[in-house]
Amino acid sequence: METFRYIMKKLIISLITLWVLVTITFFLMHMLPGDPFLGEKAISEATKEALYAKYGLDKPLVIQYLTYLGNALRGDFGESLVYSGQPVMKILMSAFPYSFELGLYSLLFAGLAGIISGIFSALHNGDKKDAIAMFIAAIGISVPSFILGSLLQYYLAIKLSNWSAVHFGYQLFAVEGWENAAQKIIPVFVLGFGELAVISRMTKASFLDVIGQDYIKTAKACGLSKFQIIKNHMLRNGIMPVITVLGPMAASILTGAFVVENIFNIPGLGKHFINSIQAQDYTMIAGTTILYGSFLIAANLLVDIAYIFIDPGIKLGKKNA
Amino acid sequence: MEFSKELFVKESYEPDSQDVEEKSITYWQNVWIRFKRNKMAIGSLAIIIFMILGCIIIPIVSPYTISEQNLNAVNQGMFKDGHIFGTDSFGRDLFVRVWYGTRISLIIAFSAVAINLIIGVIYGGISGYLGGKTDEVMMRIVDVVISIPHLIIVMLLMVILKPGMVTIILAYATVGWTGMARVVRGQVLHLKELDYVVASRLLGSGALRIIIKDLFPNAMGVIMVHLALTIPRAIFTEAFLSYIGLGVQIPLASLGTLVTGGSAAFRLYPHVIVIPALFMCILMLAFNVFSDSLRNIIDPKMRR
Numbered sequence: 001m002e003t004f005r006y007i008m009k010k011l012i013i014s015l016i017t018l019w020v021l022v023t024i025t026f027f028l029m030h031m032l033p034g035d036p037f038l039g040e041k042a043i044s045e046a047t048k049e050a051l052y053a054k055y056g057l058d059k060p061l062v063i064q065y066l067t068y069l070g071n072a073l074r075g076d077f078g079e080s081l082v083y084s085g086q087p088v089m090k091i092l093m094s095a096f097p098y099s100f101e102l103g104l105y106s107l108l109f110a111g112l113a114g115i116i117s118g119i120f121s122a123l124h125n126g127d128k129k130d131a132i133a134m135f136i137a138a139i140g141i142s143v144p145s146f147i148l149g150s151l152l153q154y155y156l157a158i159k160l161s162n163w164s165a166v167h168f169g170y171q172l173f174a175v176e177g178w179e180n181a182a183q184k185i186i187p188v189f190v191l192g193f194g195e196l197a198v199i200s201r202m203t204k205a206s207f208l209d210v211i212g213q214d215y216i217k218t219a220k221a222c223g224l225s226k227f228q229i230i231k232n233h234m235l236r237n238g239i240m241p242v243i244t245v246l247g248p249m250a251a252s253i254l255t256g257a258f259v260v261e262n263i264f265n266i267p268g269l270g271k272h273f274i275n276s277i278q279a280q281d282y283t284m285i286a287g288t289t290i291l292y293g294s295f296l297i298a299a300n301l302l303v304d305i306a307y308i309f310i311d312p313g314i315k316l317g318k319k320n321a
Numbered sequence: 322m323e324f325s326k327e328l329f330v331k332e333s334y335e336p337d338s339q340d341v342e343e344k345s346i347t348y349w350q351n352v353w354i355r356f357k358r359n360k361m362a363i364g365s366l367a368i369i370i371f372m373i374l375g376c377i378i379i380p381i382v383s384p385y386t387i388s389e390q391n392l393n394a395v396n397q398g399m400f401k402d403g404h405i406f407g408t409d410s411f412g413r414d415l416f417v418r419v420w421y422g423t424r425i426s427l428i429i430a431f432s433a434v435a436i437n438l439i440i441g442v443i444y445g446g447i448s449g450y451l452g453g454k455t456d457e458v459m460m461r462i463v464d465v466v467i468s469i470p471h472l473i474i475v476m477l478l479m480v481i482l483k484p485g486m487v488t489i490i491l492a493y494a495t496v497g498w499t500g501m502a503r504v505v506r507g508q509v510l511h512l513k514e515l516d517y518v519v520a521s522r523l524l525g526s527g528a529l530r531i532i533i534k535d536l537f538p539n540a541m542g543v544i545m546v547h548l549a550l551t552i553p554r555a556i557f558t559e560a561f562l563s564y565i566g567l568g569v570q571i572p573l574a575s576l577g578t579l580v581t582g583g584s585a586a587f588r589l590y591p592h593v594i595v596i597p598a599l600f601m602c603i604l605m606l607a608f609n610v611f612s613d614s615l616r617n618i619i620d621p622k623m624r625r
Contacts, residue, residue, distance in 0.1 A: 014468065017464075020465055020469065024477075029481075031481055138606060138610060138613075141553075141609055142602055142606040143605070144560050144602075146560070146561075146564045147594075147598040147601065150580075150584050150594060151595075151598070154591070255561070258565065259564060274565050274566075277480055289473050292470060293469060293470055296468075
């Protein structure tokens with residue numbers, strides 16, 4: 001019962017958040033100066049009125065808002081202003097698989113490498129190896145992805161790959177695109193590196209807690225091997241707090257993807273978003289914002305719900321205290 | 322065995338040395354003592370102070386200005402003709418521009434964080450102090466604002482408002498205060514039940530006096546940690562906005578716009594991007610290490 005109430009509460013907050021997001025987006029877009037039909041050739045009053053009527057712009061603001069809300073519920077965000085005649089949703093859906101694949105690979109890379117380096121750090125707590133691992137983590141958090149992306153693209157994808165092409169007749173990495181492994185490795189690494197650092201620090205803190213527990217001493221006293229202890233006793237308990245960062249991480253991977261997709265010319269959502277901002281394609285900006293928002297809100301909700309099932313000890317309703 | 326007289330020396334009696342009491346130190350003196358022992362903390366603080374002083378002084382004393390173009394000396398390498406970091410594709414001195422950019426980035430970060438601090442402390446303070454229904458409603462509002470992806474809202478605001486320094490600060494402040502509000506509210510909820518606050522209330526202190534005199538000073542440590550944590554985030558947000566073309570506009574330049582601008586000429590003249598990028602990474606690294614150490618010193622329980 002308590003669980004059910006907790007989930008309902010989270011669900012309602014998520015729905016309200018979504019509604020606030022759509023509302024903010026609508027009114028911000030409405031506040032924009034200018035007229036949507038101003039850019040075209042000089043049009044007569046009659047044509048203008050007909051256009052206004054077609055898009056419902058002659059109606060009062062409240063009606064427009066309700067219409068937008070209703071359309072958004074059905075996934076209809078209107079047509080792109082730049083690619084005329086193309087529905088925003090269609091463009092977004094064609095771009096989504098690229099972003100999803102990029103995000104997923106990065107998350108997997110960051111998760112695996114981060115947990116391993118975090119455990120390594122925790123086992124060597126306080127010595128040189130730990131200091132090196134944690135320093136790399138600090139760099140990962142401090143270097144913005146557009147810097148790392150530009151540098152790696154230049155030094156690995158251009159310099160090193162040209163060198164390997166000349167000497168071995170094999171080009172190691174590609175400069176841009178998203179079709180084969182040579183193209184995918186660097187973007188995934190760039191996007192995952194910052195998250196790797198976050199996961200690694202989180203894992204370390206959590207494992208240090210676990211290492212001090214009595215049951216680990218018991219396991220050691222029973223003569224279990226180091227590997228067995230890590231695998232059977234530490235991993236399950238140590239990994240739990242790491243799950244809490246997955247929600248915020250989805251957000252930073254998405255926004256990081258804007259940059260990475262732009263640098264490596266990957267035709268995903270982020271590239272469309274940045275293009276639409278630079279081209280002032282307002283329906284597209286609004287649609288992308290709402291899609292991103294809903295995705296992140298859903299991700300946070302899932303993490304919240306997953307967490308109570310993984311850790312029954314969590315105190316429901318008192319998470320904010 | 323013989324006992325000579327020399328073996329027995331009379332101990333001079335000093336009443337002072339019997340004193341068991343230590344000189345009492347305040348909370349912040351204690352923090353400072355522990356801070357001084359931490360090499361990483363001192364190192365990062367030194368870098369931050371160096372950067373702040375540099376970005377104030379160097380643009381003033383340098384013979385070049387940030388927007389002065391010299392088309393006869395375009396894309397110069399490092400250490401040529403008095404240009405320590407060379408020049409960019411318009412012949413502008415990179416050394417001055419990088420320090421000036423650091424200044425703009427720091428101004429944006431500090432102002433944004435200061436506004437967050439003010440809103441967050443007031444909001445969180447009221448919510449935590451009043452408690453009950455008010456707290457419940459106010460925190461649900463925070464829940465909603467916190468779930469809206471910050472960067473996306475900041476970007477939306479930047480699309481609508483005219484891009485510029487003040488806009489970036491305002492856009493960041495509209496969504497950035499929630500974290501601080503939560504932290505302050507948690508502290509106030511915890512502190513207001515402690516005996517000394519109850520005593521203060523019994524002695525007739527009003528709400529305002531309790532908040533300012535009793536609660537705020539004790540919540541200060543946690544607030545400082547949170548402040549230090551948000552500064553690198555604000556720097557990053559500014560750089561990110563610059564990257565997608567919503568940053569400060571010419572003739573101003575921030576570290577973010579310098580890196581972005583440098584990426585055009587990057588393949589021919591790597592120093593144009595590498596130097597501002599390096600400045601930015603060092604700044605972020607210093608703030609991150611500083612806030613981490615501060616957190617470990619002030620609140621070891623928060624280490625997660």
